[in-house]
Amino acid sequence: MKHIFLAVSGASGSIYASKAAAFLKSCSDVKLHITISPAGRKIFLHELGQAALDEMLSDVEYLHDYDDMASSVASGSFPLAGAAxxxxSLSSAMSIAAGLANNLSLRVAQVALKEKLPLVLLIRxxxxxxxxxxxxxxxxxxGAVIMPASPQFYSKPSSIDDLASETAGRALKYLxxxxxxxxxxG
Ligand SMILES: Cc1cc2nc3c(=O)[nH]c(=O)nc-3n(C[C@H](O)[C@H](O)[C@H](O)COP(=O)(O)O)c2cc1C
Structure with missing residues (x-):
């Protein structure tokens, strides 16, 4: 079983989080951990609405409070397989670069870097x-994978949904x- 941590921050592109979470929940060998920042929640609600947020957070085995620094995944001793x-947001990315860890998302990113675990930042x-x-x-x-949320078009996506799934899927590949x-x- 792989413990995977997914943090949703306050950048545009909530659909990527929704796609990534849906896919991770469908993986029988993944134990999914999720946290969402206050800004992330606000933007998610604006972009996709309450039903989509409820759907993303439903059946998540480990739903962590963004401020819970005593959470299992906050420690380097936790057997984490990777984090994304x-x-x-650039606020989160810049904070990680500065070594800040004053919320769970930043702390897990810091742990991933120091423990040399995969860390993907889908920046927007x-x-x-x-x-x-x-x-x-x-x-x-x-050691972080810096992945700008810039979708490709050569797969000829037929919808925004397709486009977002492909980008989110590519991010998960690095985990x-x-x-x-x-x-x-080809
Ligand atoms: C509607 C809206 C869209 C935003 N989009 C982005 C974005 O795409 N990228 C970004 O870096 N910040 C964006 N921001 C700003 C962040 O939400 C803000 O810097 C916030 O403090 C990030 O906090 P967090 O990283 O803890 O979630 C947006 C803010 C709003 C209100």
């Missing part, structure tokens, strides 16, 4: 300035999750 922040912001770019480079050197329906060129 989907979508990842544009344009990026030098502060962002330099800190994202630092995070990349520290060692086998995502069967990803598009392969």
């Amino acid at each position: 922040i989907i979508p990842c 912001e544009t344009p990026l300035d030098a502060i962002h770019l330099e800190n994202l480079a630092l995070l990349s050197r520290s 060692g999750i086998e995502v069967p329906d990803l598009f392969h060129w």
Whole structure:
């Protein structure tokens, strides 16, 4: 069983979180942990609505309070397989780069980096300035996968749903999750 931590932060792109959570819940070998930031909740409700939020959080085995620093996953001793922040705000990404860990999402990211576990940051912001770019480079050197939420179109997606599934699926690939329906060129 793989314990996977999914944090939802306050960037646009709640649909990516919804797709990632749905897929992880369908994996028989995954124990899913979720937390959502206050900003993440607000934006999720704005973009997808209460029913979609309830759906994402339903049947999640480990639903963690964003402020619960005593949570199991907050410790490096927890057998975590990997973590992702989907979508990842630049506020969260910059905080991780600065070594801050004053909420559960940041703490798990910090633990993933120090324990050399897979960490995927599906960042969503544009344009990026030098502060962002330099800190994202630092995070990349520290082992994080920096994945801009910039979908591809060569799979010829027929809907926003398809587009989001493909991007979320690609992010999960970096956590060692086998995502069967990803598009392969050629
Ligand atoms: C409607 C809305 C959309 C936002 N979209 C983004 C975004 O795409 N990327 C980003 O970095 N911040 C975005 N923000 C700002 C973040 O929500 C804000 O920096 C917040 O403090 C992030 O907190 P968190 O990382 O703890 O979730 C948005 C805010 C609002 C209100």
